[in-house]
Amino acid sequence: MVFWWRNEVLPGVSVAFTDRDAGNLALHVGDNPGEVLDRRIRLDQAAGLGVGHFQYMDQVHGNTVEFIEVHGQGPTADAMVSRATSVHAAPQPLAVMVADCVPVILVGVDDGNQPIIAAAHAGRPGVASGVIPATVAEMRRRGAADIRAWLGPSICGSCYEVPAELRASVAAEVPAAWASTSWGTPALDLPAGVRSQLAAEDVAVEYSGECTLENDSLFSYRRDNRTGRFAGLVWTHD
Template sequence: MFSWRAQTGRVTWAFTDRHGGVSSAPFHSLNLGGHVGDDAADVESNRAAVATSLGLPRDRLLFMRQCHGREVAVVDGPWNGHEAPAVDGLVTATSGVALAALVADCTPVLLADGEAGVVAAVHAGRPGLLAGVVPAAIQRMRDLGAREIKAVVGPSVCGRCYEVPEELRDAAAEIAPASVAVSWSGTPAIDVAAGVVSQLRANDVAVQWVPGCAREDSSLFSYRRDGLTGRFAGIVVLAP
């Protein structure tokens, strides 16, 4: 269920994998994405299982309607029947609420200041990297009193596996030079996670980078590898 999980003071950090759920192929088995064509009841069962593993009621595991932008929402509890916001970052200062960012090649970024009691989950794909969704989330956290922010960057498609047209790599180079990469075959590529890490460090955030390439690791979902597929998640929780 979890490819990586850790506890730091009041903060639980985790990245799920594709095992331990009920979804059928090609989403087998722990697909957490509700927008990919999987059976809705299976997705909900998978999400409930993850919430239970984290020791939380299902309604306190919050997902976004991700849109590859830079918008970030501050939340304080369950959606209570309302539609999740169309954002790519969630921030909370409320304990006992799990924030989730769904990915299948994009970079999941988890942020926390345990002393201040502020956490965030961010979905950072190539558009989000260039739009500045990570710095936007950091600023919202600081607006809520965060000062010593730590980040855990999860597995995503690596630069060697993310081939792009040269003009896209050049555009990324202007915003995040560290993201410039070369693919396995010597063509232009982008390392989104490396770009995210550079933005975190530029904003004085301590970084832990969990290794792994989604495309190369069959235990993770990868759109680049499989096309029609599920989503795994980065999740952060602030304990009471």
């Protein structure tokens, strides 16, 4: 199984999340680069991209959002937005990599009912600094309306233990992220924080995945800090 979850969310627009069976998709975790690139190609093929490729990012736990017109070297950013820029073009297929952070896929349409898509990396610093509102704002600046969101698997609030000072700092920016672990210590609930930010932007959440730490079929940095990365994906097709 390459895809943990996959669905055609609009006619001609699909969203998916991979799992361990797709293998590690990151180039920065000490894996063999050739093998990583081979896995990415197999993923392109499994999604039916033909000669196309998913666009990846150099993710840095920030809130920079880049607009992607054509496939190229991955931008240093934590979110990407794409839409067709001409009659003969299509939005670029987008990918976000995680191993406990929240992979967020967003899809909207313009006034001609053409898709505008986005992928965002919502880790603790990104949630606190507003990468999700920034992504929604860029989509709307590009003409998107009726935006909806899909949240992939990520570590849950019952498992993501943090120091009390860190919980207080993040919750001061995103109150919904305040949580306690199942054993009673301070924690952060990043999916809840993301959902609250999306609700404030009037973006409906269509799917929210399960906990990465609790599921051995998914990569988890908290479970094993030498681990791979799975991906959240969005692409258009015939």
